[in-house]
Amino acid sequence: MASESFWDSVKDEAHSTYQMLFTKQWPTWLAGILIAIIALMIFCWQSPWGIAAGYHDWGDWVYYLTGIFHERPLNPWLHPVSLSNFGLLLGAFASALLARDFKIRRAPRLEYAKGLVGGILMGAGAAMSKGCNVGGFYSAVAMFSGGGFAMMFGLMGGAWVGLKYLLWEMEHLPSRAVARKPPKESGGIDWPRVQPWIGGIVAAVVVLTFYVYGSVDKTQLGGWLFFGFLIGLVMHRSRFCFVRAFRCPFMTGESDTVKAVALSLILYTGGTAVIKWAYLQEPNMGIYHSFFMGSLIGGFIFGIGMLLAGGCASSTLWRVGEGQTKLMCTLVTFLLSNSMTGKLLQVSGLNKWLGKDIFLPKYLSWQLTIPLMLAFFIFWMLLAMWNEETEKFVVF
Amino acid sequence: MDLKEIKADSTLDTRGLTCPMPMLKTKKTLKGMDAGKILEVLGDDPGSKNDIPDFANKGSNEFLGFYDDPEGYTRYFIKKG
Numbered sequence: 001m002a003s004e005s006f007w008d009s010v011k012d013e014a015h016s017t018y019q020m021l022f023t024k025q026w027p028t029w030l031a032g033i034l035i036a037i038i039a040l041m042i043f044c045w046q047s048p049w050g051i052a053a054g055y056h057d058w059g060d061w062v063y064y065l066t067g068i069f070h071e072r073p074l075n076p077w078l079h080p081v082s083l084s085n086f087g088l089l090l091g092a093f094a095s096a097l098l099a100r101d102f103k104i105r106r107a108p109r110l111e112y113a114k115g116l117v118g119g120i121l122m123g124a125g126a127a128m129s130k131g132c133n134v135g136g137f138y139s140a141v142a143m144f145s146g147g148g149f150a151m152m153f154g155l156m157g158g159a160w161v162g163l164k165y166l167l168w169e170m171e172h173l174p175s176r177a178v179a180r181k182p183p184k185e186s187g188g189i190d191w192p193r194v195q196p197w198i199g200g201i202v203a204a205v206v207v208l209t210f211y212v213y214g215s216v217d218k219t220q221l222g223g224w225l226f227f228g229f230l231i232g233l234v235m236h237r238s239r240f241c242f243v244r245a246f247r248c249p250f251m252t253g254e255s256d257t258v259k260a261v262a263l264s265l266i267l268y269t270g271g272t273a274v275i276k277w278a279y280l281q282e283p284n285m286g287i288y289h290s291f292f293m294g295s296l297i298g299g300f301i302f303g304i305g306m307l308l309a310g311g312c313a314s315s316t317l318w319r320v321g322e323g324q325t326k327l328m329c330t331l332v333t334f335l336l337s338n339s340m341t342g343k344l345l346q347v348s349g350l351n352k353w354l355g356k357d358i359f360l361p362k363y364l365s366w367q368l369t370i371p372l373m374l375a376f377f378i379f380w381m382l383l384a385m386w387n388e389e390t391e392k393f394v395v396f
Numbered sequence: 397m398d399l400k401e402i403k404a405d406s407t408l409d410t411r412g413l414t415c416p417m418p419m420l421k422t423k424k425t426l427k428g429m430d431a432g433k434i435l436e437v438l439g440d441d442p443g444s445k446n447d448i449p450d451f452a453n454k455g456s457n458e459f460l461g462f463y464d465d466p467e468g469y470t471r472y473f474i475k476k477g
Contacts, residue, residue, distance in 0.1 A: 025446055101442055107412050166420060178412025239443050241415070251416060252423065252451055310414050322442070324414060396423070 022098040022196070022237070028256050031238030032264035035231060039139065040271040042227045046080060046220055048143055048286035049227075050135025051088075051313040052126040052338055054081035055331075059123075059339025069343070083221060084228030085317060090206055091232020092321025097199030099237075100192045107326040108178050110169075118309025119316075119330035122302050123337025127345060128354060129154070129298025130289045132313030133242045133306070136298065138261075140289050142268035144276070144369060146358030147289020151299035158303015159246035160395070166307060167396055203229070232318055241315040243306045253391045255384035262377040269373055277366055287359045294354030399461050402473055404436035405429070411469050415443045419451060422474070426457060429476045434460070440469040448472050 042049040060073035076082040096102040107115075122132065129136040129151045137155060140148030206229045213222025234240065244257035276283045289295050306312045309330040311319050316334065319327040345351045361369045387393045408425045410418040418439045425435060437448060445462070449472075452459035456477030464470050 105412075105414075105440070107414065111413065111417075166416070170420060170424060239446070247416060252419065252454075254450070307416075310416060319414075326414060 022095070023100075026234070026238040028238055028240060028260040029263060031234050031240040032260035033267060034234045035240065036264040036267035036271070038227055038230050038234070039142070039268055040275070042084070042224070043272065043275060043281065043286075045223050045227065047281075048135070048139040049084065049231075050081050050131055050139055051085060051317070052081075052123075052132035052135055054079060054083075054085035055123070055126075055132075055313070055335040055338050056342055057082045059335035059337075062336060063339060063343075078218075078221065080221060080224040083224040084231070087206065087225040087228020087230075088232035088235070088314065088317045089228075089321045090202055091229040091234075092236040092318035093232075094199040094202040094206075094229075095233045095236035096322040097195045097202065100195045102195060102323050104323045105325060106178050107324075110173060111326050112329055114308040115310075115326040115329040116333045118305040118307070118311075119333030120337040121305025122309065122313065122316075122330070123305075123334040123339075124341040125154075125158075125298040125300070125302030125305060126313065126334075127298070127338050127341035128290070129295040129302065132302065134312075134314055136289060136295060136302075138242065138265070138268070139286060140295075141265055141373075142272050143286035144269070144272070144360040144373075145287045145289045146291040146360055147295035147355070150292035150295035150355075151289070151302075154296040154299020154301075155246050155303040155306075158300040158305070159243070159307055160250055160303075161300075162304040162307025163247060163250050163395060165304070231314075232321060235314060235318045236321060242312045243310070243315060246303060247307060249384055249387050249393050250395050253388045253394045255381075255388040258384035259381050262381045266374065266377050269370075269377075273366070273370055276361075283361070284359055287357045289357060290351070290355035291358040292355050294351075297354075399463050399471070399473060402434060402436070402460065404473065405433040407436045407438065410437060410439040410441070410444075412440070414441045415447070418444050419447055422448060422451070426474065426476055431456075431476055433476050435474045435476065437472040437474070438465075438469055439472065444472070445470065448474075 039049045057073055057076060057079045060069060061076065063069040064071070064073055093102065126132040126136060129147065131137070131140055131151070133155065137148055137151045140151065206225060210222040210226045213219060213225070240260070241257070242261065244254070245261040248254040248257055275281050276285070290298070309316065309327065311327050311330060313334070316327045316330050320331055345354070364372065406425065406429065408421055410421055413421070418437070418441055422435070422437055429435060439448070449459045449462070452474040458475040458477055460473035460475055462470050462472040
């Protein structure tokens with residue numbers, strides 16, 4: 001019958017669209033573009049996107065509840081960055097469910113140890129550079145903060161040292177593989193069929209929560225949760241990982257992630273230039289990094305940590321969302337170490353020795369800053385592509 | 397070629413390991429093998445499904461394919477070039 005074949009073809013079409021959107025991995029360059037667009041929306045919405053500030057809040061709560069800190073921190077559901085972190089986690093969780101790929105993933109013991117140490121290093125590094133790979137590097141560079149570039153070089157150095165450690169570890173500390181138990185015959189529930197429905201419910205709950213925030217006159221806060229959710233979805237769908245941009249040129253020579261991050265930064269800085277130069281947002285917004293010692297040293301320590309953990313601030317969150325238990329350990333030590341290091345830097349007065357905030361257009365003018373930055377990103381891309389061919393920077 | 401028929405010369409078990417360890421170990425193991433030999437990699441990191449084929453197709457090596465084992469992990473086959 002004609003109508004039957006019509007509905008069959010609609011069903012086929014719907015099925016293949018679902019596969020394309022929610023099962024197959026998205027290309028890295030597409031994620032770079034989408035993340036830049038969402039980051040610009042967040043900047044227009046209120047202030048630049050970050051992650052570590054939310055971890056800081058969570059860590060403060062642990063210390064406050066255990067009586068170590070006495071000042072009551074902002075409630076996690078009223079802290080914008082904490083909310084976008086929740087959103088990112090839920091976005092990745094929903095995405096993993098939609099792809100029928102959510103599992104509690106166990107790791108060998110040594111990996112848990114690396115996850116814990118990696119979290120400590122990243123937390124401390126992010127406190128020194130006043131931001132993680134997002135707030136201290138990605139958004140910092142796009143906001144024209146000098147500290148963003150200092151952290152970028154720190155991250156490169158740290159990634160190199162971290163990779164050297166991993167190579168040493170492979171030679172000297174053999175790690176036994178963990179064979180996962182074969183999928184159990186679960187009592188009547190067909191998990192692969194159920195997962196996408198749960199994913200859909202998670203997405204609906206996030207949208208609903210946004211409306212709830214709106215109904216109590218907190219629309220701006222609710223927006224952070226929603227934008228975070230979108231980023232989590234994009235990052236998990238594409239397995240977008242900032243670590244790769246710093247690690248892969250030394251490891252396999254692969255340049256795709258460098259190109260994606262550079263492309264993303266070109267769009268993000270271009271958008272920010274429009275917004276700041278036209279005074280749609282305060283030009284000084286998001287300029288608070290420690291140029292250059294704090295950002296450079298912090299980036300270096302963070303870089304080592306992200307290699308050990310196998311995730312930065314953002315990819316730790318989305319990997320937790322797909323059920324990786326190693327990164328759950330990383331998350332805990334990251335927030336504890338970030339909050340404590342931040343406190344120590346503040347109490348000891350070391351903060352002022354780490355450097356000061358530099359807004360590049362103030363020193364170089366807008367006219368010069370924009371073409372210089374564009375040239376810098378293109379140079380980074382070309383260098384990575386040249387390295388992919390020649391493997392000059394590949395360490396083994 | 398039917399992947400299930402392949403007799404691998406060596407096997408690398410990376411189950412439980414996450415990015416970047418499966419890639420690092422694959423690269424290291426391939427280095428120590430003779431040209432023409434086949435390496436089988438077992439892994440369950442979802443990222444490997446793109447990373448290992450991309451990596452193995454670069455340079456002189458040849459990626460032969462992968463399939464999901466019913467026990468919940470993936471088997472990858474690479475021929476050293």
